Each structure stands twice: as C-alpha cells, then as structure tokens.
Amino acid sequence: MKSIFISFEGIDGCGKTTQINLLAKHFAKQKKSFVKTEEPGGTEGANEIRKILLRENNFQWSVESETLLFMAARNDHVEKVIKPAIEDNKIVICDRFMDSTIVYQGMRSPQAKKLSLILFELIGIYPDITFLIDMDPEIALDRALNRVTDEDRFENYGINFQRQLRQSFLDIAKTHSDRIKIIDGNRSPQQVAAQINESIETLVK
Numbered sequence: 001m002k003s004i005f006i007s008f009e010g011i012d013g014c015g016k017t018t019q020i021n022l023l024a025k026h027f028a029k030q031k032k033s034f035v036k037t038e039e040p041g042g043t044e045g046a047n048e049i050r051k052i053l054l055r056e057n058n059f060q061w062s063v064e065s066e067t068l069l070f071m072a073a074r075n076d077h078v079e080k081v082i083k084p085a086i087e088d089n090k091i092v093i094c095d096r097f098m099d100s101t102i103v104y105q106g107m108r109s110p111q112a113k114k115l116s117l118i119l120f121e122l123i124g125i126y127p128d129i130t131f132l133i134d135m136d137p138e139i140a141l142d143r144a145l146n147r148v149t150d151e152d153r154f155e156n157y158g159i160n161f162q163r164q165l166r167q168s169f170l171d172i173a174k175t176h177s178d179r180i181k182i183i184d185g186n187r188s189p190q191q192v193a194a195q196i197n198e199s200i201e202t203l204v205k
Helices: 016-029 044-053 065-088 098-104 111-122 138-144 161-173 191-203
Strands: 006-010 035-038 091-095 129-134 180-184
Touching: 006 016, 006 098, 016 035, 016 091, 016 111, 016 129, 016 191, 035 065, 065 098, 065 111, 091 191, 098 111, 098 161, 129 161, 129 191, 138 161, 161 180, 180 191
Parallel strands: 006 091, 006 129, 035 091, 129 180
Antiparallel strands: none
C-alpha cells in the first residue's frame, strides 16, 4: 500500500477531532496501517512547545517568535513521526499542519506568514490531501468554548477572530484547490465522514 498523508484543518470547534476519529475507525475496519497524530505535538519535544503556545495566559511572544516555535515543533514532528510513517508506507492522519500556521499566525502578521512559508519549504513535506471542515463560526465557537480543556487561548479571542480565521482558511483553500477539499461541516458527522471517505477512495484509486 502506498502511503497517504492526510491533514485536517478548520476553525476551533469545527469537528475535526470527530472526523479524524471516524476516519481512523474506517481505516482500522479496512485493516489499513495508519498513524494518527496532531499539531502542535506528536513528539515529546513538540508537546512541550504546545504547552507553551496554547495556554490562554501566554502572551509573552511576538507573532514572529510564536511562528518559529510552531515551526520548531513541526520540524521535530516531521522528522520523528511523519517521515518515518511515510517511509513505512503507512497512512498519516494529522490534526492540523502547515495551513494552520499560515492562517493563525499569518493573518496577524505579514512577516510571520512569509517566515512560515520559507521555513515550510525547508521542511518539504506536503499533505496529499487536506480536508478543510468549514462551518458556521458561531456554532463552532460555542462548541469550542464548551470543551473541557486548558488550551483555550485562540477560542477566547472571540467571534470576530473566528470569522476572520474562517475566511483565511477559505482563501488558502481557493489558492490550493488541487490539495485542499472544502467539506461542509454543518451536516451530521456521518454525512461529513461519508464525503471524506469517498474523497480518499478516489485518491487511492
């Protein structure tokens, strides 16, 4: 089996985690070998950086410094998890990847966006397909704020920030329509999962 690198993107509370778990069950049922991972995270070092970056009370970094930290976590993640899985012909399912850095940091600083693009070229790993779960920002934010987690920094920026995030994701999807597939997340989880599975089967064929 040829490896496939799949990433999931979207605003906070859009249902990415639900879809990732459903896709993992789908692959397990088909007895396909896969790795489920996330960003920032996936390795011990990257998880330590995640703790620094996603706490609500952490405002000590400039956007550019924040971008460098995200990229450091990604580089460790790619070297230790993603590349080995691809070389072993496994499917990689990743909760967020490069598009999130471009959107979350890039829309707050043009310099951060340029920096993230330059560093991404050095890493040189691209998803084969990215599913952008698109949904109403108000519903998504309500979901996100009702989760029990201490990683609520970006959710607490409010609804206008989430609307801007959504538009930025849609813009980047338009630019990279060959890779990014927009999925309507305002439907039932089963309907969303069915569309994702169909897209992956087409990619495999």
